[in-house]
Amino acid sequence: MLRQLPLAYFVGIAAGxxxxxxxxFIIGEDMATHEFVVAVDEAQRLIGPESPGEPTALRRAYVQRPTRERLHQPVFRARVLQAYRTQCSICQLRHADLLDAAHILPDGHPRGHPVVPNGLAMCKIHHAAYDRNILGVxxxxxxxxRADILNEIDGPMLRHGLHAMDGRTLSVPSARASRPDPESLDERYELFRQAG
Ligand SMILES: [Zn+2]
Known part of the structure:
Protein backbone atom coordinates (compact mmCIF):
# COMPACT_ATOMS: atom_id res chain seq x y z
CA MET A 1 0.00 0.00 0.00
CA LEU A 2 2.76 2.46 0.90
CA ARG A 3 4.73 1.77 -2.28
CA GLN A 4 1.58 1.62 -4.45
CA LEU A 5 2.71 -1.56 -6.16
CA PRO A 6 0.29 -3.27 -8.55
CA LEU A 7 -1.14 -6.51 -7.13
CA ALA A 8 -3.19 -9.43 -8.46
CA TYR A 9 -6.40 -10.11 -6.55
CA PHE A 10 -7.50 -13.77 -6.70
CA VAL A 11 -11.22 -14.01 -6.02
CA GLY A 12 -12.44 -17.51 -5.15
CA ILE A 13 -14.87 -19.03 -7.69
CA ALA A 14 -14.91 -22.65 -6.50
CA ALA A 15 -12.50 -25.01 -4.74
CA GLY A 16 -9.14 -24.38 -6.43
CA PHE A 25 -3.98 -1.36 -5.66
CA ILE A 26 -4.40 -1.17 -1.90
CA ILE A 27 -5.48 2.40 -1.23
CA GLY A 28 -6.58 2.34 2.38
CA GLU A 29 -6.42 0.38 5.59
CA ASP A 30 -8.84 0.12 8.48
CA MET A 31 -6.59 -0.79 11.38
CA ALA A 32 -9.50 -1.51 13.74
CA THR A 33 -11.18 -4.14 11.52
CA HIS A 34 -8.02 -5.36 9.76
CA GLU A 35 -9.57 -4.56 6.38
CA PHE A 36 -8.06 -3.02 3.28
CA VAL A 37 -9.62 -0.87 0.58
CA VAL A 38 -8.82 -2.24 -2.89
CA ALA A 39 -9.01 -0.09 -6.02
CA VAL A 40 -9.94 -2.28 -9.00
CA ASP A 41 -9.15 0.36 -11.60
CA GLU A 42 -7.14 3.53 -12.16
CA ALA A 43 -10.07 5.90 -11.48
CA GLN A 44 -10.73 4.34 -8.08
CA ARG A 45 -7.03 4.52 -7.30
CA LEU A 46 -6.87 8.25 -8.00
CA ILE A 47 -10.04 9.00 -6.09
CA GLY A 48 -8.65 7.27 -2.98
CA PRO A 49 -10.63 6.00 -0.01
CA GLU A 50 -11.23 9.48 1.43
CA SER A 51 -11.90 12.56 -0.66
CA PRO A 52 -13.25 15.15 1.75
CA GLY A 53 -15.76 17.66 0.50
CA GLU A 54 -17.35 15.39 -2.10
CA PRO A 55 -21.00 14.38 -1.78
CA THR A 56 -20.97 10.76 -0.60
CA ALA A 57 -23.71 9.43 -2.91
CA LEU A 58 -22.02 10.83 -6.00
CA ARG A 59 -18.66 9.42 -4.98
CA ARG A 60 -20.18 6.05 -4.19
CA ALA A 61 -21.88 5.87 -7.59
CA TYR A 62 -18.59 6.80 -9.26
CA VAL A 63 -16.72 4.07 -7.40
CA GLN A 64 -19.42 1.39 -7.65
CA ARG A 65 -19.74 1.42 -11.44
CA PRO A 66 -16.18 0.30 -12.24
CA THR A 67 -16.30 -2.17 -9.35
CA ARG A 68 -19.45 -3.74 -10.82
CA GLU A 69 -18.04 -3.86 -14.34
CA ARG A 70 -14.46 -4.85 -13.55
CA LEU A 71 -14.91 -7.13 -10.55
CA HIS A 72 -18.45 -8.22 -9.69
CA GLN A 73 -19.61 -9.08 -13.23
CA PRO A 74 -16.59 -11.23 -14.20
CA VAL A 75 -16.70 -13.00 -10.82
CA PHE A 76 -20.47 -13.58 -11.19
CA ARG A 77 -19.98 -14.95 -14.71
CA ALA A 78 -17.15 -17.25 -13.62
CA ARG A 79 -19.13 -18.58 -10.62
CA VAL A 80 -22.29 -19.21 -12.64
CA LEU A 81 -20.42 -20.89 -15.51
CA GLN A 82 -18.55 -23.05 -13.00
CA ALA A 83 -21.82 -24.09 -11.32
CA TYR A 84 -23.46 -24.91 -14.69
CA ARG A 85 -20.36 -26.75 -15.98
CA THR A 86 -19.93 -24.23 -18.82
CA GLN A 87 -23.21 -25.16 -20.46
CA CYS A 88 -26.29 -23.15 -21.57
CA SER A 89 -29.08 -24.10 -19.15
CA ILE A 90 -31.59 -23.99 -22.03
CA CYS A 91 -29.90 -25.55 -25.08
CA GLN A 92 -26.80 -27.18 -23.51
CA LEU A 93 -24.35 -25.33 -25.76
CA ARG A 94 -20.90 -25.87 -24.24
CA HIS A 95 -18.86 -23.08 -25.83
CA ALA A 96 -17.54 -20.73 -23.08
CA ASP A 97 -17.00 -17.88 -25.56
CA LEU A 98 -20.72 -17.97 -26.40
CA LEU A 99 -21.94 -18.21 -22.80
CA ASP A 100 -23.03 -15.54 -20.32
CA ALA A 101 -24.33 -15.44 -16.78
CA ALA A 102 -27.89 -14.07 -17.01
CA HIS A 103 -29.46 -12.38 -13.99
CA ILE A 104 -32.86 -13.78 -12.97
CA LEU A 105 -33.79 -10.59 -11.14
CA PRO A 106 -31.95 -7.82 -12.98
CA ASP A 107 -29.00 -5.79 -11.75
CA GLY A 108 -30.61 -2.79 -10.04
CA HIS A 109 -33.52 -4.82 -8.58
CA PRO A 110 -33.32 -4.86 -4.73
CA ARG A 111 -32.67 -8.64 -4.86
CA GLY A 112 -30.81 -8.63 -8.19
CA HIS A 113 -27.55 -9.68 -6.59
CA PRO A 114 -24.66 -11.13 -8.62
CA VAL A 115 -24.84 -14.51 -6.84
CA VAL A 116 -25.23 -18.01 -8.32
CA PRO A 117 -28.89 -18.56 -7.13
CA ASN A 118 -29.82 -15.37 -9.02
CA GLY A 119 -27.96 -16.51 -12.13
CA LEU A 120 -28.50 -18.81 -15.09
CA ALA A 121 -25.82 -19.87 -17.54
CA MET A 122 -27.13 -19.06 -20.99
CA CYS A 123 -25.73 -18.80 -24.51
CA LYS A 124 -25.78 -15.30 -26.01
CA ILE A 125 -29.00 -15.80 -27.98
CA HIS A 126 -30.95 -17.31 -25.07
CA HIS A 127 -29.60 -14.68 -22.67
CA ALA A 128 -30.82 -11.89 -24.96
CA ALA A 129 -34.15 -13.69 -25.48
CA TYR A 130 -34.58 -14.07 -21.70
CA ASP A 131 -33.70 -10.43 -20.98
CA ARG A 132 -36.19 -9.24 -23.61
CA ASN A 133 -38.98 -11.59 -22.47
CA ILE A 134 -38.97 -13.57 -25.72
CA LEU A 135 -38.69 -16.64 -23.54
CA GLY A 136 -39.45 -17.16 -19.86
CA VAL A 137 -38.56 -19.76 -17.23
CA ARG A 146 -43.76 -16.14 -26.13
CA ALA A 147 -46.86 -16.92 -28.19
CA ASP A 148 -46.26 -14.30 -30.91
CA ILE A 149 -42.73 -15.67 -31.44
CA LEU A 150 -44.09 -19.23 -31.73
CA ASN A 151 -46.42 -18.01 -34.49
CA GLU A 152 -43.60 -16.49 -36.53
CA ILE A 153 -42.22 -18.28 -39.55
CA ASP A 154 -38.52 -17.84 -40.25
CA GLY A 155 -35.22 -19.65 -40.76
CA PRO A 156 -33.33 -22.25 -38.71
CA MET A 157 -32.35 -19.97 -35.80
CA LEU A 158 -36.01 -19.26 -35.03
CA ARG A 159 -37.09 -22.88 -35.58
CA HIS A 160 -34.24 -24.69 -33.83
CA GLY A 161 -32.92 -21.93 -31.56
CA LEU A 162 -36.23 -20.63 -30.19
CA HIS A 163 -39.33 -22.64 -31.16
CA ALA A 164 -37.68 -25.97 -30.22
CA MET A 165 -36.88 -24.64 -26.72
CA ASP A 166 -40.57 -24.25 -25.82
CA GLY A 167 -41.50 -26.78 -23.12
CA ARG A 168 -37.93 -27.86 -22.38
CA THR A 169 -36.78 -28.18 -18.78
CA LEU A 170 -33.87 -26.05 -17.67
CA SER A 171 -30.65 -27.93 -16.84
CA VAL A 172 -29.54 -26.71 -13.41
CA PRO A 173 -26.64 -27.62 -11.08
CA SER A 174 -27.08 -30.72 -8.94
CA ALA A 175 -25.86 -28.84 -5.83
CA ARG A 176 -28.97 -27.42 -4.18
CA ALA A 177 -27.20 -24.20 -3.05
CA SER A 178 -26.33 -23.37 -6.68
CA ARG A 179 -29.81 -23.89 -8.12
CA PRO A 180 -31.90 -20.89 -9.19
CA ASP A 181 -34.01 -19.36 -6.41
CA PRO A 182 -37.68 -20.35 -7.09
CA GLU A 183 -39.06 -17.09 -5.67
CA SER A 184 -36.83 -15.04 -7.96
CA LEU A 185 -37.83 -17.22 -10.94
CA ASP A 186 -41.47 -16.70 -10.03
CA GLU A 187 -41.15 -12.92 -9.84
CA ARG A 188 -39.21 -12.82 -13.11
CA TYR A 189 -41.70 -15.14 -14.84
CA GLU A 190 -44.50 -12.75 -13.89
CA LEU A 191 -42.74 -10.03 -15.92
CA PHE A 192 -42.51 -12.43 -18.87
CA ARG A 193 -46.23 -13.21 -18.60
CA GLN A 194 -47.08 -9.52 -18.58
CA ALA A 195 -44.90 -9.00 -21.68
CA GLY A 196 -46.74 -11.79 -23.54
ZN1 LIG B 1 -28.67 -21.62 -25.36
Missing amino acids: VYHAQFPV RPDLRVHV
Whole structure:
Protein backbone atom coordinates (compact mmCIF):
# COMPACT_ATOMS: atom_id res chain seq x y z
CA MET A 1 0.00 0.00 0.00
CA LEU A 2 2.76 2.46 0.90
CA ARG A 3 4.73 1.77 -2.28
CA GLN A 4 1.58 1.62 -4.45
CA LEU A 5 2.71 -1.56 -6.16
CA PRO A 6 0.29 -3.27 -8.55
CA LEU A 7 -1.14 -6.51 -7.13
CA ALA A 8 -3.19 -9.43 -8.46
CA TYR A 9 -6.40 -10.11 -6.55
CA PHE A 10 -7.50 -13.77 -6.70
CA VAL A 11 -11.22 -14.01 -6.02
CA GLY A 12 -12.44 -17.51 -5.15
CA ILE A 13 -14.87 -19.03 -7.69
CA ALA A 14 -14.91 -22.65 -6.50
CA ALA A 15 -12.50 -25.01 -4.74
CA GLY A 16 -9.14 -24.38 -6.43
CA VAL A 17 -10.59 -22.00 -9.04
CA TYR A 18 -9.96 -18.25 -8.96
CA HIS A 19 -10.79 -15.18 -10.99
CA ALA A 20 -7.61 -13.08 -11.28
CA GLN A 21 -8.17 -9.34 -11.23
CA PHE A 22 -5.10 -7.23 -12.00
CA PRO A 23 -3.66 -4.76 -11.51
CA VAL A 24 -5.37 -3.72 -8.29
CA PHE A 25 -3.98 -1.36 -5.66
CA ILE A 26 -4.40 -1.17 -1.90
CA ILE A 27 -5.48 2.40 -1.23
CA GLY A 28 -6.58 2.34 2.38
CA GLU A 29 -6.42 0.38 5.59
CA ASP A 30 -8.84 0.12 8.48
CA MET A 31 -6.59 -0.79 11.38
CA ALA A 32 -9.50 -1.51 13.74
CA THR A 33 -11.18 -4.14 11.52
CA HIS A 34 -8.02 -5.36 9.76
CA GLU A 35 -9.57 -4.56 6.38
CA PHE A 36 -8.06 -3.02 3.28
CA VAL A 37 -9.62 -0.87 0.58
CA VAL A 38 -8.82 -2.24 -2.89
CA ALA A 39 -9.01 -0.09 -6.02
CA VAL A 40 -9.94 -2.28 -9.00
CA ASP A 41 -9.15 0.36 -11.60
CA GLU A 42 -7.14 3.53 -12.16
CA ALA A 43 -10.07 5.90 -11.48
CA GLN A 44 -10.73 4.34 -8.08
CA ARG A 45 -7.03 4.52 -7.30
CA LEU A 46 -6.87 8.25 -8.00
CA ILE A 47 -10.04 9.00 -6.09
CA GLY A 48 -8.65 7.27 -2.98
CA PRO A 49 -10.63 6.00 -0.01
CA GLU A 50 -11.23 9.48 1.43
CA SER A 51 -11.90 12.56 -0.66
CA PRO A 52 -13.25 15.15 1.75
CA GLY A 53 -15.76 17.66 0.50
CA GLU A 54 -17.35 15.39 -2.10
CA PRO A 55 -21.00 14.38 -1.78
CA THR A 56 -20.97 10.76 -0.60
CA ALA A 57 -23.71 9.43 -2.91
CA LEU A 58 -22.02 10.83 -6.00
CA ARG A 59 -18.66 9.42 -4.98
CA ARG A 60 -20.18 6.05 -4.19
CA ALA A 61 -21.88 5.87 -7.59
CA TYR A 62 -18.59 6.80 -9.26
CA VAL A 63 -16.72 4.07 -7.40
CA GLN A 64 -19.42 1.39 -7.65
CA ARG A 65 -19.74 1.42 -11.44
CA PRO A 66 -16.18 0.30 -12.24
CA THR A 67 -16.30 -2.17 -9.35
CA ARG A 68 -19.45 -3.74 -10.82
CA GLU A 69 -18.04 -3.86 -14.34
CA ARG A 70 -14.46 -4.85 -13.55
CA LEU A 71 -14.91 -7.13 -10.55
CA HIS A 72 -18.45 -8.22 -9.69
CA GLN A 73 -19.61 -9.08 -13.23
CA PRO A 74 -16.59 -11.23 -14.20
CA VAL A 75 -16.70 -13.00 -10.82
CA PHE A 76 -20.47 -13.58 -11.19
CA ARG A 77 -19.98 -14.95 -14.71
CA ALA A 78 -17.15 -17.25 -13.62
CA ARG A 79 -19.13 -18.58 -10.62
CA VAL A 80 -22.29 -19.21 -12.64
CA LEU A 81 -20.42 -20.89 -15.51
CA GLN A 82 -18.55 -23.05 -13.00
CA ALA A 83 -21.82 -24.09 -11.32
CA TYR A 84 -23.46 -24.91 -14.69
CA ARG A 85 -20.36 -26.75 -15.98
CA THR A 86 -19.93 -24.23 -18.82
CA GLN A 87 -23.21 -25.16 -20.46
CA CYS A 88 -26.29 -23.15 -21.57
CA SER A 89 -29.08 -24.10 -19.15
CA ILE A 90 -31.59 -23.99 -22.03
CA CYS A 91 -29.90 -25.55 -25.08
CA GLN A 92 -26.80 -27.18 -23.51
CA LEU A 93 -24.35 -25.33 -25.76
CA ARG A 94 -20.90 -25.87 -24.24
CA HIS A 95 -18.86 -23.08 -25.83
CA ALA A 96 -17.54 -20.73 -23.08
CA ASP A 97 -17.00 -17.88 -25.56
CA LEU A 98 -20.72 -17.97 -26.40
CA LEU A 99 -21.94 -18.21 -22.80
CA ASP A 100 -23.03 -15.54 -20.32
CA ALA A 101 -24.33 -15.44 -16.78
CA ALA A 102 -27.89 -14.07 -17.01
CA HIS A 103 -29.46 -12.38 -13.99
CA ILE A 104 -32.86 -13.78 -12.97
CA LEU A 105 -33.79 -10.59 -11.14
CA PRO A 106 -31.95 -7.82 -12.98
CA ASP A 107 -29.00 -5.79 -11.75
CA GLY A 108 -30.61 -2.79 -10.04
CA HIS A 109 -33.52 -4.82 -8.58
CA PRO A 110 -33.32 -4.86 -4.73
CA ARG A 111 -32.67 -8.64 -4.86
CA GLY A 112 -30.81 -8.63 -8.19
CA HIS A 113 -27.55 -9.68 -6.59
CA PRO A 114 -24.66 -11.13 -8.62
CA VAL A 115 -24.84 -14.51 -6.84
CA VAL A 116 -25.23 -18.01 -8.32
CA PRO A 117 -28.89 -18.56 -7.13
CA ASN A 118 -29.82 -15.37 -9.02
CA GLY A 119 -27.96 -16.51 -12.13
CA LEU A 120 -28.50 -18.81 -15.09
CA ALA A 121 -25.82 -19.87 -17.54
CA MET A 122 -27.13 -19.06 -20.99
CA CYS A 123 -25.73 -18.80 -24.51
CA LYS A 124 -25.78 -15.30 -26.01
CA ILE A 125 -29.00 -15.80 -27.98
CA HIS A 126 -30.95 -17.31 -25.07
CA HIS A 127 -29.60 -14.68 -22.67
CA ALA A 128 -30.82 -11.89 -24.96
CA ALA A 129 -34.15 -13.69 -25.48
CA TYR A 130 -34.58 -14.07 -21.70
CA ASP A 131 -33.70 -10.43 -20.98
CA ARG A 132 -36.19 -9.24 -23.61
CA ASN A 133 -38.98 -11.59 -22.47
CA ILE A 134 -38.97 -13.57 -25.72
CA LEU A 135 -38.69 -16.64 -23.54
CA GLY A 136 -39.45 -17.16 -19.86
CA VAL A 137 -38.56 -19.76 -17.23
CA ARG A 138 -41.23 -20.94 -14.82
CA PRO A 139 -40.34 -21.67 -11.18
CA ASP A 140 -40.68 -25.41 -12.03
CA LEU A 141 -37.85 -24.80 -14.55
CA ARG A 142 -40.04 -25.21 -17.65
CA VAL A 143 -39.07 -22.94 -20.56
CA HIS A 144 -41.81 -21.01 -22.36
CA VAL A 145 -41.46 -19.14 -25.63
CA ARG A 146 -43.76 -16.14 -26.13
CA ALA A 147 -46.86 -16.92 -28.19
CA ASP A 148 -46.26 -14.30 -30.91
CA ILE A 149 -42.73 -15.67 -31.44
CA LEU A 150 -44.09 -19.23 -31.73
CA ASN A 151 -46.42 -18.01 -34.49
CA GLU A 152 -43.60 -16.49 -36.53
CA ILE A 153 -42.22 -18.28 -39.55
CA ASP A 154 -38.52 -17.84 -40.25
CA GLY A 155 -35.22 -19.65 -40.76
CA PRO A 156 -33.33 -22.25 -38.71
CA MET A 157 -32.35 -19.97 -35.80
CA LEU A 158 -36.01 -19.26 -35.03
CA ARG A 159 -37.09 -22.88 -35.58
CA HIS A 160 -34.24 -24.69 -33.83
CA GLY A 161 -32.92 -21.93 -31.56
CA LEU A 162 -36.23 -20.63 -30.19
CA HIS A 163 -39.33 -22.64 -31.16
CA ALA A 164 -37.68 -25.97 -30.22
CA MET A 165 -36.88 -24.64 -26.72
CA ASP A 166 -40.57 -24.25 -25.82
CA GLY A 167 -41.50 -26.78 -23.12
CA ARG A 168 -37.93 -27.86 -22.38
CA THR A 169 -36.78 -28.18 -18.78
CA LEU A 170 -33.87 -26.05 -17.67
CA SER A 171 -30.65 -27.93 -16.84
CA VAL A 172 -29.54 -26.71 -13.41
CA PRO A 173 -26.64 -27.62 -11.08
CA SER A 174 -27.08 -30.72 -8.94
CA ALA A 175 -25.86 -28.84 -5.83
CA ARG A 176 -28.97 -27.42 -4.18
CA ALA A 177 -27.20 -24.20 -3.05
CA SER A 178 -26.33 -23.37 -6.68
CA ARG A 179 -29.81 -23.89 -8.12
CA PRO A 180 -31.90 -20.89 -9.19
CA ASP A 181 -34.01 -19.36 -6.41
CA PRO A 182 -37.68 -20.35 -7.09
CA GLU A 183 -39.06 -17.09 -5.67
CA SER A 184 -36.83 -15.04 -7.96
CA LEU A 185 -37.83 -17.22 -10.94
CA ASP A 186 -41.47 -16.70 -10.03
CA GLU A 187 -41.15 -12.92 -9.84
CA ARG A 188 -39.21 -12.82 -13.11
CA TYR A 189 -41.70 -15.14 -14.84
CA GLU A 190 -44.50 -12.75 -13.89
CA LEU A 191 -42.74 -10.03 -15.92
CA PHE A 192 -42.51 -12.43 -18.87
CA ARG A 193 -46.23 -13.21 -18.60
CA GLN A 194 -47.08 -9.52 -18.58
CA ALA A 195 -44.90 -9.00 -21.68
CA GLY A 196 -46.74 -11.79 -23.54
ZN1 LIG B 1 -28.67 -21.62 -25.36
